[in-house]
Amino acid sequence: MFKIIKKEFLSKNVARIIIEAPYIAKSRKAGNFIILRIDKNGERIPLTIADANIEKGTITVIAQKVGVTSHKLCDMNVGDTILDVVGPLGTATxxxxxxxxxxxxGGVGVAPLFPIVQAMxxxxxxxxxxxxxxxxxLVILExxxxxxxxxxxxxxxxxxxGEKGLVTLGMEKVIQREKVNEAVVIGPAVMMKFAALATKKYNIPTVASLNTIMVDGTGMCGACRVSVGGKTEFVCxxxxEFDAHQVNFDEMLSRLNAYKEKEATGYNDYLKSLEPILN
Structure with missing residues (x-):
């Protein structure tokens, strides 16, 4: 069991949750993620480790209410326990x-970007x-x-x-005024696609984190496969993280839509299950 030590909402549907997990806190690096399961009947979901405190033995995750499990997680309280937390997983930045x-x-992608900013x-x-x-x-971690x-x-x-416009506008302003040696982009797939196109024009090596497409997190389900430089890779x-200029983002966007209907059905069933409690 992994106890929730602190929880706060950064925006209406995005919560920062600090979990007691000393072994993970000791080993994690920027770019790593965990897999958690709230209870024995729950699904497994991947979440990036946004921060860690070795002295306190805690890790921080930031979750957005999207599906059933993320809603349940965000609605948990301090002192509640999570059944399974496995990690650190993935290749570090x-x-x-x-x-x-x-x-x-972009959006909740700011959360996995934070430990990379720190480390850089x-x-x-x-x-x-x-x-x-x-x-x-909706701005988080300012x-x-x-x-x-x-x-x-x-x-x-x-x-x-701040300024009005998309993330790429801000990136372009920086690139045009000074030399940039490397770029890291994290956010919705469409945002990363256009961010990668922006840096490619200037031959700036760019890394993109494709964590949003992960499902199982161990390579067994195959749902997170993407084409990178014409080769099939498994994100988890x-x-x-991959070379953003080699990622086939159009294919990734298509794959992200594959589970939309089932996710919507699952969420509606979850809401129906709450009706007796709410009423």
Whole structure:
């Protein structure tokens, strides 16, 4: 059993949850993720380890209410326990002192970007971070990103916070004014596709984290297979990070839609199961 030590909502549907998991906290690196199962009847879901505290023996995950399990997790309280938490899993981010690193995150993708920003800064890089959301109420980890970034640029679709525009607009402004040695992009697949196209124009080596497509997290289900440079890769065991300029994002977008109907049905069934409790 893994106890929830702290929980807070960063926005209406996004919660930061601190879990007691000393062995994982001791071993995790930027880019690693966990698989958790709330109870014996629950499904397994992958979540990036957003932070860890070795002294306290805790890890931090950030979950967005999307499916049944993420709703259940976000609705749990301090003191509640999670049955299974397995990790750290996945290949850690390659961290090196390369010069100037441009880190771009969209939506809840800002959460897995945070430990990479931290690690890149600790490695001695100049870190410029661009985070984006539809509106200011959906911007997360602003203060944390600012602490570890040499510069933080915030983009919102409606201009309610920072600058108005998409994440790629903020990236382009940075790229056009100074030399960028490496870029990291994490967010919705369509956002990563266009972010990768933006950096490709300038021949900037770019890494994309494809964690959003993972299901089982161990390579057994095959749902997270993607084409990278014409070769089939499994995100959970070979990634989750790949050369963004080699990823077939159109194929990935198509695969992400494969489970939409079943996810919607599962969520509706979950809501129906709550009706007796709510009424």
């Amino acid at each position: 390659h961290i090196a002192n390369v010069g100037t690193v441009l880190c771009a995150g 800064k600790f490695a001695g890089n100049r870190v410029i971070t661009v985070i984006a959301a539809r509106t200011k109420d 203060d944390e990103m600012r602490e570890y970034s040499d510069e933080l640029i915030i983009m919102t679709d409606d201009g309610s916070l 065991v070979n990634g989750p």
